[in-house]
Amino acid sequence: MIISKDLFLLGDQDYLRLPNKDEKRPAMIRPVVKSQRIDTTGHFPCLLADQRPLPVHLAFRGLSASAGPRPILRDVDGLVRPGQVLAVMGPSGCGKTTLLNALSGRLKLDAGHIFFNREPLCKRWKRKICYVLQQDIFFPDLTLRQTLEYTARLRLPDTMSYSQKMQYVDHIIDVLELTNCQDTIIGDYIKRGLSGGEKKRANIACELLTNPSLMLLDEPTSGLDSHAAHSLMTTLKRYAVSEGKTVVLTLHQPSSQIFHLCDKLLLLCNGQTAYYGDTCKVVDFFSSIGLNIMPHYNPADFILEQVKGSSDLQQRIINAAKESRRNKDYPIELQHDCHYISDKYDHSNKILPHNPYSNIEQDTLNAMEPDVRRLWLDTHSHASSSVSSETSDADCYFSWPTSFWTQFKVLSQRNFQEARPRMLSKLNWVQTIGLGILAGLLWFQLDRKEEALHDIQGWMFFSTTYWMLFAHFGALSSFPPEREVINKERQSGAYRLSAYYLAKMIGELPLTMSLPAVYHLISYPMLGFHSPMVFLTLLGFLLLNTIVAQSVGFFIGACCMDMQVSITISALYTLATQLFGGYLATNIPAWLTWMKYLSMIHYAYQNMQIVEFTDGIQCASQSKFKLCTSDLNHIPMSSILEAQGSYLPLWANTLVLLAFLLVFRVLGYIVLRFFKAPK
Numbered sequence: 001m002i003i004s005k006d007l008f009l010l011g012d013q014d015y016l017r018l019p020n021k022d023e024k025r026p027a028m029i030r031p032v033v034k035s036q037r038i039d040t041t042g043h044f045p046c047l048l049a050d051q052r053p054l055p056v057h058l059a060f061r062g063l064s065a066s067a068g069p070r071p072i073l074r075d076v077d078g079l080v081r082p083g084q085v086l087a088v089m090g091p092s093g094c095g096k097t098t099l100l101n102a103l104s105g106r107l108k109l110d111a112g113h114i115f116f117n118r119e120p121l122c123k124r125w126k127r128k129i130c131y132v133l134q135q136d137i138f139f140p141d142l143t144l145r146q147t148l149e150y151t152a153r154l155r156l157p158d159t160m161s162y163s164q165k166m167q168y169v170d171h172i173i174d175v176l177e178l179t180n181c182q183d184t185i186i187g188d189y190i191k192r193g194l195s196g197g198e199k200k201r202a203n204i205a206c207e208l209l210t211n212p213s214l215m216l217l218d219e220p221t222s223g224l225d226s227h228a229a230h231s232l233m234t235t236l237k238r239y240a241v242s243e244g245k246t247v248v249l250t251l252h253q254p255s256s257q258i259f260h261l262c263d264k265l266l267l268l269c270n271g272q273t274a275y276y277g278d279t280c281k282v283v284d285f286f287s288s289i290g291l292n293i294m295p296h297y298n299p300a301d302f303i304l305e306q307v308k309g310s311s312d313l314q315q316r317i318i319n320a321a322k323e324s325r326r327n328k329d330y331p332i333e334l335q336h337d338c339h340y341i342s343d344k345y346d347h348s349n350k351i352l353p354h355n356p357y358s359n360i361e362q363d364t365l366n367a368m369e370p371d372v373r374r375l376w377l378d379t380h381s382h383a384s385s386s387v388s389s390e391t392s393d394a395d396c397y398f399s400w401p402t403s404f405w406t407q408f409k410v411l412s413q414r415n416f417q418e419a420r421p422r423m424l425s426k427l428n429w430v431q432t433i434g435l436g437i438l439a440g441l442l443w444f445q446l447d448r449k450e451e452a453l454h455d456i457q458g459w460m461f462f463s464t465t466y467w468m469l470f471a472h473f474g475a476l477s478s479f480p481p482e483r484e485v486i487n488k489e490r491q492s493g494a495y496r497l498s499a500y501y502l503a504k505m506i507g508e509l510p511l512t513m514s515l516p517a518v519y520h521l522i523s524y525p526m527l528g529f530h531s532p533m534v535f536l537t538l539l540g541f542l543l544l545n546t547i548v549a550q551s552v553g554f555f556i557g558a559c560c561m562d563m564q565v566s567i568t569i570s571a572l573y574t575l576a577t578q579l580f581g582g583y584l585a586t587n588i589p590a591w592l593t594w595m596k597y598l599s600m601i602h603y604a605y606q607n608m609q610i611v612e613f614t615d616g617i618q619c620a621s622q623s624k625f626k627l628c629t630s631d632l633n634h635i636p637m638s639s640i641l642e643a644q645g646s647y648l649p650l651w652a653n654t655l656v657l658l659a660f661l662l663v664f665r666v667l668g669y670i671v672l673r674f675f676k677a678p679k
């Protein structure tokens, strides 16, 4: 019997077929896993039935992984069903996080198989996994609600309307009891925001928004007090049961209450299985090898103490765990004579181009529990239809949850909102206005005469250099913390890098331009306003220069993981670009003149002069310019620039600046896409 993919779990009854389009169907479906107690409080409204993922029956067998020559995981097995919580425990460094990395598909395995229902882990399944990392990585200036809303808009499919997405955000906030702090900023070390426990729940909430089938959580209770940890675990357990989620989490030293909330336990010792089975049977397992727990002792503490014991004791426990694989109650899917894995898939986990169903042993299927069998067959009906197509990998087809346009729009808004308090901080306003007034006072009302030439050039060089450095170092310092968030989101397949990159360039543009524009608005009229056209053109070039310098800063930030290295490289480049800019040194040694062509300030400064001195300036009474005679009282722009060496026309300087902009933006993208892509 082949059961259609349209079958789904409903209530405590059975699998039911989704009604046809013309049949009336309930707007909301609450999936509930069979054989679990059902939450009937109505606390968990869920997505529309066709947006709800298939529950996952996760089986992994013989997983081995190493870091260089050192083995980290050796022959690790496990199985967990929808609605169940599998706790991975063991001493620090035993390989818990490594196991979660392997299950999420972020780690290359030396050996072993991971199966979702009956399919190997592929991109299509990766999209159904949420991985809550140990670290809480967020934009600190966004509130919790803003963070969740942006995540929902990015990661829930375009088929859902905006209001449906917001409804889902409300639901998740409610589920994780975050209502009271939804308008609090996330915060960081400097700005106080959410508490540690709230941040942890916010982290989980962001991942839950993707409506995953499988949740992987790395130490979700670490750093929480016992009450908060218990409350979080209860919420997770309740959520898993009522929404049919499969949960795998690592725990360090749980209380006995938390320990007993977990259905299954995988105990690791030096990367090997020390126990796998029902949590409630672990104490019996240890007594069967002569290790008895004292009355009223926390079983979690007891088993951790045993696996931290002498190497003889550890080996005894590992041997007993190996022996227990032969027990008849060991899951059939994990037994080594179960053929479906080795026959149907090659070692690289690709589906072989023939009908896989023919190789599933009927005995294996019969031995499975009915609900597991249904899940396997249900997934099979979907997979086999894909396998029958020409491409063997068709079932692993991966598509983004939202279109490029949606991603670009949402990321632009988020970039703007996130960057605004940072870029337009009070401090930056004070600095800009203060500096604008100071520059205006210093170079106050200068006549366009040769006597004031050096001062006018000073104002231009200062303004150009200052804003270019400001934008360069601004991009440099903002990028490393942002990269953490971007990497996390890219790893979970939230959006295209190209959408992020374009949004980053465009979303921050108004912010990048605001401060230099205000500075120019203050200082130029103080310097001496003589033509609106010159005022506007100078402003345009000042803004262009700023964006060019920002591109270079962004590129260096993308290349260097280490902030100190990126600051050193930037300082070297920006100081060199100033020296060769054409103001500080005009008689550059011939063998070094080529350096000025690498200086972005050189082109920017030349352009400013070309615009400002279009009409030339009046000669001084004792002029340095030879062309100033008693007959000619006017120095043209070309002579002013020639006095500094050769110069390019306005269009050529502008073209070079645009080339700087384009090349560094493209290089930044290439670095992020190919060289610094998150693993």
Ligand SMILES: Nc1ncnc2c1ncn2[C@@H]1O[C@H](COP(=O)(O)OP(=O)(O)OP(=O)(O)O)[C@@H](O)[C@H]1O
Residues within 6 Å of the ligand: 067, 072, 090, 091, 092, 093, 094, 095, 096, 097, 098, 099
């Ligand atoms: N990329 C790597 N290179 C070298 N060693 C690694 C690498 N990743 C992990 N390890 C080592 O593998 C072992 C297992 O690491 P893992 O992070 O999985 O442990 P854990 O059980 O999660 O530890 P903890 O409970 O302290 O977080 C550790 O000894 C660690 O040093």
